[in-house]
Amino acid sequence: MANETAKSLTAKPAIVEPEYPVTAMGVGALVAGWLIPGLGHIIQKRWIRGLLIFVSVLTMFFFGLGMEGKIYTFNTGDLLEILGFLGNIGAGALYFLARVQEWGQGNIHRALADYGTKFIIVAGLLNVISAIDAYHIGIGKKK
Amino acid sequence: MNIELSHFSAALLFALCASVVFGITQKNAPKEMMQYGVKCFGMFFGGVIVASWIMWLLKH
Numbered sequence: 001m002a003n004e005t006a007k008s009l010t011a012k013p014a015i016v017e018p019e020y021p022v023t024a025m026g027v028g029a030l031v032a033g034w035l036i037p038g039l040g041h042i043i044q045k046r047w048i049r050g051l052l053i054f055v056s057v058l059t060m061f062f063f064g065l066g067m068e069g070k071i072y073t074f075n076t077g078d079l080l081e082i083l084g085f086l087g088n089i090g091a092g093a094l095y096f097l098a099r100v101q102e103w104g105q106g107n108i109h110r111a112l113a114d115y116g117t118k119f120i121i122v123a124g125l126l127n128v129i130s131a132i133d134a135y136h137i138g139i140g141k142k143k
Numbered sequence: 144m145n146i147e148l149s150h151f152s153a154a155l156l157f158a159l160c161a162s163v164v165f166g167i168t169q170k171n172a173p174k175e176m177m178q179y180g181v182k183c184f185g186m187f188f189g190g191v192i193v194a195s196w197i198m199w200l201l202k203h
Contacts, residue, residue, distance in 0.1 A: 066146030
Protein backbone atom coordinates (compact mmCIF):
# COMPACT_ATOMS: atom_id res chain seq x y z
CA MET A 1 0.00 0.00 0.00
CA ALA A 2 2.73 2.38 1.07
CA ASN A 3 4.74 1.22 -1.91
CA GLU A 4 1.91 2.08 -4.30
CA THR A 5 1.47 5.51 -2.74
CA ALA A 6 5.16 6.23 -3.12
CA LYS A 7 5.03 5.08 -6.75
CA SER A 8 2.07 7.28 -7.54
CA LEU A 9 3.83 10.28 -5.99
CA THR A 10 7.04 9.79 -7.95
CA ALA A 11 5.42 8.76 -11.27
CA LYS A 12 5.56 11.43 -13.93
CA PRO A 13 2.20 12.57 -15.21
CA ALA A 14 1.39 11.04 -18.59
CA ILE A 15 1.61 13.53 -21.43
CA VAL A 16 -1.66 13.47 -23.27
CA GLU A 17 -1.45 14.59 -26.89
CA PRO A 18 -4.51 16.59 -27.87
CA GLU A 19 -6.55 15.01 -30.60
CA TYR A 20 -7.02 16.76 -33.90
CA PRO A 21 -10.01 15.42 -35.80
CA VAL A 22 -9.82 15.13 -39.56
CA THR A 23 -11.52 18.10 -41.17
CA ALA A 24 -12.67 18.81 -44.71
CA MET A 25 -10.24 21.73 -44.87
CA GLY A 26 -7.39 19.48 -43.75
CA VAL A 27 -8.08 16.87 -46.41
CA GLY A 28 -8.76 19.54 -49.04
CA ALA A 29 -5.49 21.29 -48.23
CA LEU A 30 -3.61 17.97 -48.39
CA VAL A 31 -4.97 17.11 -51.83
CA ALA A 32 -4.65 20.68 -53.17
CA GLY A 33 -1.11 20.97 -51.79
CA TRP A 34 -0.13 17.69 -53.41
CA LEU A 35 -1.62 18.59 -56.79
CA ILE A 36 -0.29 22.15 -56.99
CA PRO A 37 2.73 22.94 -54.79
CA GLY A 38 1.81 25.55 -52.16
CA LEU A 39 -1.91 25.56 -52.96
CA GLY A 40 -2.72 23.86 -49.65
CA HIS A 41 -1.23 26.86 -47.83
CA ILE A 42 -2.70 29.43 -50.20
CA ILE A 43 -6.30 28.21 -49.72
CA GLN A 44 -5.76 28.70 -45.99
CA LYS A 45 -4.54 32.25 -46.56
CA ARG A 46 -0.87 31.48 -45.86
CA TRP A 47 0.04 33.43 -48.97
CA ILE A 48 3.77 33.91 -48.45
CA ARG A 49 4.40 30.32 -47.33
CA GLY A 50 2.39 29.01 -50.27
CA LEU A 51 4.22 31.20 -52.74
CA LEU A 52 7.64 30.24 -51.37
CA ILE A 53 6.77 26.53 -51.55
CA PHE A 54 5.43 26.97 -55.09
CA VAL A 55 8.59 28.70 -56.26
CA SER A 56 10.94 26.28 -54.47
CA VAL A 57 9.28 23.08 -55.71
CA LEU A 58 8.81 24.34 -59.26
CA THR A 59 12.40 25.59 -59.40
CA MET A 60 13.74 22.21 -58.34
CA PHE A 61 11.43 20.31 -60.66
CA PHE A 62 12.12 22.37 -63.78
CA PHE A 63 15.83 22.71 -63.11
CA GLY A 64 15.85 18.92 -62.80
CA LEU A 65 14.17 18.61 -66.18
CA GLY A 66 16.53 21.23 -67.61
CA MET A 67 19.47 19.11 -66.47
CA GLU A 68 17.92 16.20 -68.41
CA GLY A 69 16.82 14.36 -65.29
CA LYS A 70 14.71 11.24 -65.62
CA ILE A 71 11.01 10.95 -64.83
CA TYR A 72 10.19 7.45 -63.60
CA THR A 73 7.07 5.62 -64.73
CA PHE A 74 5.07 3.14 -62.67
CA ASN A 75 7.05 -0.06 -62.39
CA THR A 76 7.39 -3.20 -60.29
CA GLY A 77 11.01 -3.88 -61.09
CA ASP A 78 14.10 -2.57 -59.35
CA LEU A 79 13.55 -1.17 -55.84
CA LEU A 80 15.34 2.09 -56.66
CA GLU A 81 13.11 2.57 -59.72
CA ILE A 82 10.00 2.03 -57.57
CA LEU A 83 11.26 4.55 -55.01
CA GLY A 84 12.10 6.96 -57.82
CA PHE A 85 8.54 6.70 -59.08
CA LEU A 86 7.15 7.32 -55.58
CA GLY A 87 9.35 10.40 -55.22
CA ASN A 88 8.32 11.66 -58.64
CA ILE A 89 4.60 11.24 -58.08
CA GLY A 90 4.90 13.40 -54.96
CA ALA A 91 5.13 16.37 -57.32
CA GLY A 92 1.42 15.94 -58.14
CA ALA A 93 0.22 17.69 -61.28
CA LEU A 94 3.80 18.48 -62.31
CA TYR A 95 4.45 14.75 -62.65
CA PHE A 96 1.39 14.20 -64.83
CA LEU A 97 2.28 17.26 -66.92
CA ALA A 98 5.77 15.91 -67.47
CA ARG A 99 4.39 12.49 -68.44
CA VAL A 100 1.87 13.96 -70.87
CA GLN A 101 4.53 16.16 -72.47
CA GLU A 102 7.02 13.27 -72.47
CA TRP A 103 9.58 15.31 -70.59
CA GLY A 104 12.28 13.70 -68.48
CA GLN A 105 13.65 11.02 -70.76
CA GLY A 106 17.01 11.16 -68.97
CA ASN A 107 20.48 11.07 -70.48
CA ILE A 108 22.90 8.45 -69.23
CA HIS A 109 25.82 10.10 -71.06
CA ARG A 110 25.67 13.24 -68.97
CA ALA A 111 26.70 13.38 -65.28
CA LEU A 112 24.51 16.44 -64.68
CA ALA A 113 21.45 14.44 -65.76
CA ASP A 114 21.87 12.30 -62.66
CA TYR A 115 21.74 15.42 -60.49
CA GLY A 116 18.62 16.41 -62.43
CA THR A 117 16.97 13.08 -61.60
CA LYS A 118 17.64 13.71 -57.92
CA PHE A 119 16.31 17.27 -58.20
CA ILE A 120 13.02 15.96 -59.61
CA ILE A 121 12.67 13.29 -56.92
CA VAL A 122 13.45 15.74 -54.11
CA ALA A 123 11.00 18.28 -55.56
CA GLY A 124 8.31 15.60 -55.19
CA LEU A 125 9.37 14.74 -51.65
CA LEU A 126 9.44 18.40 -50.60
CA ASN A 127 5.95 18.77 -52.06
CA VAL A 128 4.71 15.86 -49.95
CA ILE A 129 6.18 17.47 -46.80
CA SER A 130 4.47 20.74 -47.74
CA ALA A 131 1.12 19.05 -48.36
CA ILE A 132 1.28 17.34 -44.96
CA ASP A 133 2.14 20.70 -43.38
CA ALA A 134 -0.94 22.19 -45.05
CA TYR A 135 -2.99 19.31 -43.62
CA HIS A 136 -1.67 20.08 -40.13
CA ILE A 137 -2.71 23.70 -40.55
CA GLY A 138 -6.13 22.54 -41.76
CA ILE A 139 -6.79 20.38 -38.69
CA GLY A 140 -5.50 23.05 -36.32
CA LYS A 141 -2.33 21.28 -35.22
CA LYS A 142 -0.20 24.09 -36.59
CA LYS A 143 -0.85 27.80 -36.98
CA MET B 144 16.08 23.45 -72.90
CA ASN B 145 19.38 22.34 -71.41
CA ILE B 146 20.70 23.86 -68.23
CA GLU B 147 24.40 23.79 -67.48
CA LEU B 148 25.23 24.02 -63.80
CA SER B 149 28.44 23.22 -61.99
CA HIS B 150 28.25 20.65 -59.23
CA PHE B 151 28.71 23.44 -56.68
CA SER B 152 25.96 25.68 -58.06
CA ALA B 153 23.60 22.69 -58.32
CA ALA B 154 24.31 21.89 -54.66
CA LEU B 155 23.64 25.51 -53.66
CA LEU B 156 20.36 25.62 -55.58
CA PHE B 157 19.35 22.33 -53.96
CA ALA B 158 20.27 23.72 -50.52
CA LEU B 159 18.31 26.93 -51.07
CA CYS B 160 15.08 25.26 -52.22
CA ALA B 161 15.20 22.51 -49.59
CA SER B 162 15.99 25.02 -46.80
CA VAL B 163 13.00 27.20 -47.72
CA VAL B 164 10.61 24.22 -47.52
CA PHE B 165 12.22 22.83 -44.35
CA GLY B 166 11.98 26.23 -42.66
CA ILE B 167 8.30 26.63 -43.52
CA THR B 168 7.23 23.10 -42.63
CA GLN B 169 9.26 22.35 -39.52
CA LYS B 170 8.58 25.44 -37.41
CA ASN B 171 5.52 27.35 -36.25
CA ALA B 172 6.39 31.03 -35.95
CA PRO B 173 7.69 33.09 -38.89
CA LYS B 174 10.83 34.12 -37.01
CA GLU B 175 11.62 30.50 -36.13
CA MET B 176 11.00 29.51 -39.75
CA MET B 177 13.54 32.07 -40.95
CA GLN B 178 16.12 31.00 -38.39
CA TYR B 179 15.65 27.30 -39.13
CA GLY B 180 15.78 27.90 -42.88
CA VAL B 181 19.04 29.83 -42.56
CA LYS B 182 20.43 27.13 -40.25
CA CYS B 183 19.52 24.39 -42.75
CA PHE B 184 21.11 26.34 -45.59
CA GLY B 185 24.26 26.82 -43.52
CA MET B 186 24.39 23.10 -42.72
CA PHE B 187 23.93 22.17 -46.39
CA PHE B 188 26.57 24.69 -47.46
CA GLY B 189 28.99 23.63 -44.73
CA GLY B 190 28.38 19.98 -45.62
CA VAL B 191 29.28 20.68 -49.25
CA ILE B 192 32.51 22.44 -48.29
CA VAL B 193 33.54 19.75 -45.78
CA ALA B 194 32.68 16.90 -48.17
CA SER B 195 34.62 18.55 -50.99
CA TRP B 196 37.71 18.98 -48.80
CA ILE B 197 37.48 15.35 -47.69
CA MET B 198 37.32 14.26 -51.33
CA TRP B 199 40.28 16.49 -52.16
CA LEU B 200 42.29 14.95 -49.32
CA LEU B 201 41.37 11.44 -50.41
CA LYS B 202 42.49 12.20 -53.94
CA HIS B 203 45.84 13.67 -52.86
